[in-house]
Amino acid sequence: MIYSKFLYTEFEQPHNNDSEPGYTIFSTPQPWGVYAMGEQRVGILSFAVLWDGKPDTRVINLVEQAIVRDVMAPVRLLHAHEGTLTIVFKYEGEELDIEAFRLAWEDIGSGVQLDCWTVEVIEECVVGHLLFGGRLFRKYAPEIMATHNLGMSFYTQDDFLFKDEWSKVEMAVFGQQQDSDDEPPPNMELF
Structure with missing residues (x-):
């Protein structure tokens, strides 16, 4: 399915009748910033969206805003559930101002259509911990992250x-x- 002019759908696991949620793996060009090497100024970011039921296009709208605001590169997985947007990120050696990253996402999440979502920003290393995310997130996010190669990569001709x-x-x-x-x-x- 085409969700956005900014995103390429790499993989889609639809929601099934056994209460297993669906998820989508997206990729999008992202700047490498200070870690650019030679001609490599832009890389490819792969990230997952874990859907709570059918796909909620409001999440896509937030992702587009994050791309425009240049706060998407550290993101590995997003999950909107019960008025909360959980954002999983990982450092890739780059310096990341966590507070600025969190504030940008809180601002983005506060403008969701027909709602105002609380934003929960967590590091990849704590995915699955009982303190973070909802039931679906804790159950399925670790497997999604282990199964797919999420994060930034350099663009090559093989892409x-x-x-x-x-x-x-x-x-x-x-x-x-x-x-x-x-x-x-x-x-x-x-x-």
Whole structure:
């Protein structure tokens, strides 16, 4: 499903009838900041949203605001439940002003449509602890985080969605088509 112009849906586990919640893994470009290396100024952030029932697009709206405000990079998982937005973050070696991060998210959460959510910001290392999140969060967030590679990564050519279509044979045929109006060689498909 397309949720946002900012987000690419990497994986989606729908809510099922056995009371297991659904979740979505998203990716989005994010700046590396002071840790940029050479040409690598932007990385890819992968993060999860654990849904409380069906997807709540208000969470997507908050994520878009966080991207625009540049407070999304440390986020690994979000979960909105019973008027609370739980945000899991992890340091990746970058300096992070926790108080500024928390205040930015509290401001974002206070503007949710038709509601005002309390924001709970926790470090990844305490996910699953009884003091944080709701029942669904404590039960499913640790597994989601262990199963998926969440966080920032450098962009490489392997991240290009159509890289597998660029085989040498297909590119040779495509180049021939560009150079002449000849038919492609027998037994070779263009697409």
